[in-house]
Amino acid sequence: MTAAEGSPATPQELDLDAQIAAYQREFPEVDPQVEKVVTALGRLNRRMNVAYGRQLVDLGISNSEWEVLKALVVVGRPYQLGPGDLAKRLGLTPAAMTHRIDRMVGEGLVTRERDESNRVRVIVELTDEGREKWLQTMRLAAAFEDDLLQDLTPEERGSLGEILTRLLRRVESTQPDAGGRLEDLD
Amino acid sequence: MTAAEGSPATPQELDLDAQIAAYQREFPEVDPQVEKVVTALGRLNRRMNVAYGRQLVDLGISNSEWEVLKALVVVGRPYQLGPGDLAKRLGLTPAAMTHRIDRMVGEGLVTRERDESNRVRVIVELTDEGREKWLQTMRLAAAFEDDLLQDLTPEERGSLGEILTRLLRRVESTQPDAGGRLEDLD
DNA sequence: CCTGAAGACTTCAGAAGTAAAGTTCGAAGG
DNA sequence: CCTTCGAACTTTACTTCTGAAGTCTTCAGG
Structure with missing residues (x-):
């Protein structure tokens, strides 16, 4: 039998704190607090995409x-x-x-x-x-998302949403939308 | 002259609140607070990747x-x-x-x-x-990340990191690492 | 009218990924 | 010893995306 072809799209990563420690070891100038936020953000997002992807496969779309x-x-x-x-x-x-x-x-x-x-x-x-189809995906996605945020208190959810929105605004204003504003499109 | 080939990888998106409102209009059962967190997370991550990508192009790697x-x-x-x-x-x-x-x-x-x-x-x-090369990318990335989080107070950074870490732990434990734990690898 | 320029989409070639089959080496049993 | 299995990587076929060139339609002048 040939190799079982390890299913990709699900990375096996180091413990978050271990990864931050490694960054500090290799690049001491780094701010661990900043790096923790950024790394957690990236990894969280990746896992969420994997989760969405699995649900979509069940529904037969990509x-x-x-x-x-x-x-x-x-x-x-x-x-x-x-x-x-x-x-x-x-x-x-x-x-x-x-x-x-x-x-x-x-x-x-x-x-x-x-x-x-x-x-x-x-x-x-x-x-x-x-x-x-979209309605079906929404039902699954909403269930997953509710579950994901289950452990957060309402205050935590609110503050998380508020902080992320602020960061998003900052990055979207820094990063002009490649030629032409969205308003022109409608 | 042929079309200017609009540079991709920089999406033109609706205002975040407008997007959430649209979801509520089309799918009233959705929890706007949850959706806001999740949508902001995804969009923020995407913009960050675009930013990293630009820096990497300057350094000549993908x-x-x-x-x-x-x-x-x-x-x-x-x-x-x-x-x-x-x-x-x-x-x-x-x-x-x-x-x-x-x-x-x-x-x-x-x-x-x-x-x-x-x-x-x-x-x-x-x-x-x-x-x-990695050291060079780290210098640029760290500068970008520091700038991104500039407006947050130390308390906000700490709480953001803590909450994200908790979410990550939840999703990583729900999503077993496709066959075999990382510890087996070293 | 006819012509040329510009816009909007499509087509074509090349890069990068997945899935599955192929190759090579090491280990275990007869 | 020899054979057979399993592990680890590579190769092949196919998919999807980018960048650039091509096609078709519209509009403004002559």
């Missing part, structure tokens, strides 16, 4: 497809966006969007048609099936 | 290569690991590691040689140049 569903649902009825808009919102090249949409059309999650009022444009629209 | 450097540095002298260990630690397939190591050997960041005491094994070792 993480990439989920992103598209989310973007379409968020804009609201009639759940339409162009490939270019989608690409900007997801941070992908237009070429990648073309392929993703191909797949998703094949799976019946979205439709693609030319905009008859301006035949250069293409309209990608969520199907009922696509919307239903 | 994010993937950075991961390998980190893993080797963290184990300490003599900075050696096998491809299989590396793959497990990074959450990749062994096949992907083979290719990554190929590239990194070509760039002089690591060496690859057979273990003479057991010729099935291969030893990947950080070169001096690789270690120096």
Whole structure:
């Protein structure tokens, strides 16, 4: 029998404190408190993505497809966006969007048609099936997320949300949105 | 002239509160507080990775290569690991590691040689140049991270680190490390 | 009208990942 | 000793993404 092909996407990592200690050993100038926050953030996020990924597999869609569903649902009825808009919102090249949409059309999650009022444009629209899929993912994701934050007190949740929002604002203002504000798109 | 090819990897996203509001509109059962924490976490992490990526481009290495450097540095002298260990630690397939190591050997960041005491094994070792690269990335990353957390009070940093650590522990214990504990590897 | 430029999407080639099959070496039993 | 199994890495086929070139549509001038 050949090797069991260890399932990837689930990293085996050192204990967090051990990892921080290693950084201090190799790079003494580092601030352990800062490094702990940043490292925990990255690792937490990675694990969450693994968890989402597993749930999505059960529902028969990929993480990439989920992103598209989310973007379409968020804009609201009639759940339409162009490939270019989608690409900007997801941070992908237009070429990648073309392929993703191909797949998703094949799976019946979205439709693609030319905009008859301006035949250069293409309209990608969520199907009922696509919307239903998104609802299913939301149910699973919400359950996972509730469970994840279960041990936090309401005060802790509030303060966590507030601090993260502040950090996000800082980084998003530092990092201009690669040419053109989102408001231009709607 | 052809299209300017909008630079990807920097998503244009809705305001965080607007996104949460959209989720509530489309899925009223969602807990906005929970969703805010989770969404901010994901978006923050993504932006941080974009920021790291830009710094790495300046230093001439990719994010993937950075991961390998980190893993080797963290184990300490003599900075050696096998491809299989590396793959497990990074959450990749062994096949992907083979290719990554190929590239990194070509760039002089690591060496690859057979273990003479057991010729099935291969030893990947950080070169001096690789270690120096890692130190450079650390300097830039630490500066970025210090700046990111600049607005937080020491108490906020401490509590953020503590809460994130707790969440990480929860998710890591829920999500067994795909076959085999890390302790078996050293 | 016709032409040229610009915009929006798609197509094509190359990079990097996964899954599965293949190769090589070491160890254990007859 | 020889054979067979298992472990560790590599190879192959296929997927998905990026960057650059290509196609089609619209619009502004001549």
